[in-house]
Amino acid sequence: MTQFPSPNSPDFDRLRTFLQENAPQAPEPAPDLEIQLMSAIDALPQDQPQRIQKRWWILSAAIVTGLGLLWGGRAWQMAQYSKPAPSETELLALQNFVEDTWGIVGYVDTTETWNTTPWLALNHTDSL
Amino acid sequence: MPMTLVSMSQSSPFRENNRDPQDRDLVKSCLQGDRQSFRILYQRHHTVVRSTLYQLCGPTELDDLEQEVFLRAWKGLKGFRQSAQFSTWLYRITWNVASDRRHKLGQERSKQANFVPLAQDNSDQSSDLNHPHYQDMVQRGLAQLSEDHRSVLVLHDLQDLPQKEIAQVLGIPVGTVKSRLFHARSTLRQFFQQEGVQL
Numbered sequence: 001m002t003q004f005p006s007p008n009s010p011d012f013d014r015l016r017t018f019l020q021e022n023a024p025q026a027p028e029p030a031p032d033l034e035i036q037l038m039s040a041i042d043a044l045p046q047d048q049p050q051r052i053q054k055r056w057w058i059l060s061a062a063i064v065t066g067l068g069l070l071w072g073g074r075a076w077q078m079a080q081y082s083k084p085a086p087s088e089t090e091l092l093a094l095q096n097f098v099e100d101t102w103g104i105v106g107y108v109d110t111t112e113t114w115n116t117t118p119w120l121a122l123n124h125t126d127s128l
Numbered sequence: 129m130p131m132t133l134v135s136m137s138q139s140s141p142f143r144e145n146n147r148d149p150q151d152r153d154l155v156k157s158c159l160q161g162d163r164q165s166f167r168i169l170y171q172r173h174h175t176v177v178r179s180t181l182y183q184l185c186g187p188t189e190l191d192d193l194e195q196e197v198f199l200r201a202w203k204g205l206k207g208f209r210q211s212a213q214f215s216t217w218l219y220r221i222t223w224n225v226a227s228d229r230r231h232k233l234g235q236e237r238s239k240q241a242n243f244v245p246l247a248q249d250n251s252d253q254s255s256d257l258n259h260p261h262y263q264d265m266v267q268r269g270l271a272q273l274s275e276d277h278r279s280v281l282v283l284h285d286l287q288d289l290p291q292k293e294i295a296q297v298l299g300i301p302v303g304t305v306k307s308r309l310f311h312a313r314s315t316l317r318q319f320f321q322q323e324g325v326q327l
Contacts, residue, residue: 012313014327016285018320022262023286026182030191034170037195041163041202 151214158205166205170198173215176287177222183270183282184226197225212296219289219297223279230275262325269319277312284309 030036086094151172157165174194181193200221208217270278279298283289284305291309295302317327 012317015313015317015320018262018325018327019266019281019285019316022266023179023183024263024267026178026190027187029174029178029194033191033195034167034174037170037198038163038167040195040199041166044203 152210155205155208155210155214158202166198166202169201169214173218174198176215177218180219180222180282180287181226183286184223184279185229186267189229193225193229197222200225213293216293216296219283219287219293223283223297226279227275265320265323265325269316269323272319273312273315277308277315280305280308281312281316285313 151169154165154169158169177197178190178194181197182190185193197218201218204221208214270282273281280294283294283297284291289297291302291305294305298305320327
């Protein structure tokens with residue numbers, strides 16, 4: 001691993017000194033630069049730099065309120081349009097219907113199946 | 129004939145302005161909307177910011193760049209971590225502005241020409257016959273360096289920042305700072321030797 005000399009190494013002391021003594025000096029700023037800067041800051045929105053934080057709070061509150069309204073509206077709508085609970089008579093009729101039709105649903109006709117029809121039988125292919 | 133220069137370094141502007149506890153108080157006031165506190169921060173740090181910008185970018189649009197640094201600082205104060213040093217954070221912004229500026233210049237293919245008028249400006253500003261010559265030479269030497277090497281050298285040797293802080297400003301490991309500093313100094317010393325100055 002390469003070892004670089006210490007920043008205060010005598011090897012570079014004179015170089016550093018030379019640089020510091022002869023560093024080019026920046027030209028003087030415009031006399032009104034500070035005023036210009038403060039004017040530019042004044043021209044920014046009044047709440048800089050804090051308004052952005054307030055905006056986030058406002059945005060968050062708006063989102064939460066919106067979601068609450070959405071949920072509340074949906075619940076209200078469900079309550080308005082949902083059907084009432086079935087009566088005893090309706091439940092009894094439903095039970096009777098299920099009992100009467102239970103056997104029909106489970107019945108399977110085994111007398112004839114689709115693959116016994118002559119036009120699909122494989123032994124008929126020779127005559128085609 | 130080669131010349132040898134031996135003298136001790138002067139105190140750095142950074143250390144003169146190193147009043148971080150007060151800076152933190154001012155930042156807190158700024159966050160509560162006190163613009164006068166920001167004005168004090170500007171007055172405290174603008175010389176170092178300007179000097180760094182000049183050494184990194186040259187004289188063109190220097191006022192605009194300086195203003196850009198402090199505007200970015202004002203806008204970004206809410207994201208400033210109170211545990212960090214304000215000066216380090218400001219150096220980081222300064223370096224970003226300088227970097228953006230040089231990339232823009234690079235795109236306009238006028239980067240090289242940007243450093244030429246600087247020597248002329250300096251020779252007009254000083255009455256010392258030798259000093260401007262060296263200033264010109266230093267500036268031309270800095271222009272020889274890559275952006276990465278120049279940034280490290282300016283922050284370390286001209287602004288007197290410790291290596292650890294430079295690593296934070298530039299977002300690179302301390303080892304990389306050492307490496308870049310070594311190569312930058314070697315390149316510069318070679319350049320000065322070619323110019324007849326033995327260091």
